[in-house]
Amino acid sequence: MTYKAEYIWIDGTEPTAKLRSKTKVLADGAEPPIWGFDGSSTNQATGDASDCVLKPAFICPDPIRGGADVLVLCEVLLTDMTPHPTNTRAMLTPLAEQYAEQDSWFGIEQEYTLFKDGRPYGFPVGGFPGPQGPYYCGIGADEVVGRDIVEKHLDACIAAGLKISGINAEVMPGQWEFQIGPAGPVEVADHLWIARYLLYRIAEDFGVAATLDPKPAKGDWNGAGAHTNFSTKAMREGYDPIITACEALSERAMEHIKGYGYGIEQRLTGHHETAPWSEFSYGVSNRGASVRIPWQVALEKKGYIEDRRPNANIDPYVVTRLIVGTVCSALEK
Numbered sequence: 001m002t003y004k005a006e007y008i009w010i011d012g013t014e015p016t017a018k019l020r021s022k023t024k025v026l027a028d029g030a031e032p033p034i035w036g037f038d039g040s041s042t043n044q045a046t047g048d049a050s051d052c053v054l055k056p057a058f059i060c061p062d063p064i065r066g067g068a069d070v071l072v073l074c075e076v077l078l079t080d081m082t083p084h085p086t087n088t089r090a091m092l093t094p095l096a097e098q099y100a101e102q103d104s105w106f107g108i109e110q111e112y113t114l115f116k117d118g119r120p121y122g123f124p125v126g127g128f129p130g131p132q133g134p135y136y137c138g139i140g141a142d143e144v145v146g147r148d149i150v151e152k153h154l155d156a157c158i159a160a161g162l163k164i165s166g167i168n169a170e171v172m173p174g175q176w177e178f179q180i181g182p183a184g185p186v187e188v189a190d191h192l193w194i195a196r197y198l199l200y201r202i203a204e205d206f207g208v209a210a211t212l213d214p215k216p217a218k219g220d221w222n223g224a225g226a227h228t229n230f231s232t233k234a235m236r237e238g239y240d241p242i243i244t245a246c247e248a249l250s251e252r253a254m255e256h257i258k259g260y261g262y263g264i265e266q267r268l269t270g271h272h273e274t275a276p277w278s279e280f281s282y283g284v285s286n287r288g289a290s291v292r293i294p295w296q297v298a299l300e301k302k303g304y305i306e307d308r309r310p311n312a313n314i315d316p317y318v319v320t321r322l323i324v325g326t327v328c329s330a331l332e333k
């Protein structure tokens with residue numbers, strides 16, 4: 001007998017990489033082996049030296065096919081078995097290891113927008129829905145669209161064993177959010193990429209495309225972000241490390257902005273619950289700050305911070321690497 005393994009990897013599309021996948025049929029009991037693909041078709045190689053290597057990195061049950069079938073998230077390697085330049089996971093893992101003792105946790109809020117027939121799901125042909133206001137956490141066919149997809153996606157993430165912590169309808173119609181975490185820097189990113197795969201794959205059956213475009217509708221409509229909640233053991237136990245973390249992020253603000261997703265200037269305008277990308281700020285309860293300290297955290301004098309800057313289209317391996325590199329190194333001093 002056999003089972004199916006869906007090999008999933010991150011390609012070399014610019015400016016924002018996207019997922020690719022293909023299926024391998026394996027004999028029962030066989031581990032998913034190293035495999036390969038045509039890198040000249042994914043912007044990862046040239047035609048005359050097209051082979052790239054797929055190395056299984058994170059495996060979970062495939063809730064779409066069911067049974068013994070699995071999803072296999074892979075790292076892309078060159079044929080000499082060194083990481084491909086697009087392999088950001090390989091850049092994160094040594095740093096995560098270096099600061100493992102600080103026990104960092106991440107919770108990433110992935111916003112996304114459903115599209116059908118070339119416009120946000122629920123937008124009328126040739127026009128716009130009523131202005132923002134009733135849609136966030138809305139209930140009812142006059143306020144939200146796509147809940148059938150969203151519920152299926154939540155169930156699939158749970159069945160795959162992902163650390164998904166919730167979902168909600170967002171401020172713009174057709175826009176939704178799911179949260180992954182709390183989990184360590186590598187795990188949260190692995191789970192987020194698989195959750196994205198499941199979203200695209202499930203929406204596909206409805207003739208709907210999910211996009212991570214940070215500004216999917218121009219004008220007076222909220223963009224799509226990936227607020228990144230973060231703590232270390234020390235931050236979960238006291239307030240000084242929380243302030244140290246905010247100050248460290250302030251010092252390296254521009255380096256972070258560069259890694260927080262293509263088109264970030266279009267989203268971080270200072271309007272629509274954002275802080276301008278060019279000015280770093282932090283504050284208690286402030287959804288107009290770059291980094292928010294939740295009010296309970298300020299009250300209890302311990303907990304976590306929320307970096308509100310990352311775009312929906314981030315590579316989470318890059319964002320967790322930047323935050324661990326900046327904050328954990330500052331807290332070590």
Ligand code: ADP
Binds near residue numbers: 107108179230236303
């Ligand atoms: P918001 O109020 O900004 O919409 P959400 O509830 O959508 O926040 O998301 C908060 C995320 O932060 C969740 O994924 C949650 O698991 C995560 N989280 C909670 N506590 C911590 C912590 N101590 N460290 C890191 N992440 C955390």
Ligand code: MN
């Ligand atoms: Mn072929």
Ligand code: MN
Binds near residue numbers: 109177
């Ligand atoms: Mn949220």
Ligand code: MN
Binds near residue numbers: 177
């Ligand atoms: Mn949100």
Ligand code: MN
Binds near residue numbers: 109227
């Ligand atoms: Mn948030």
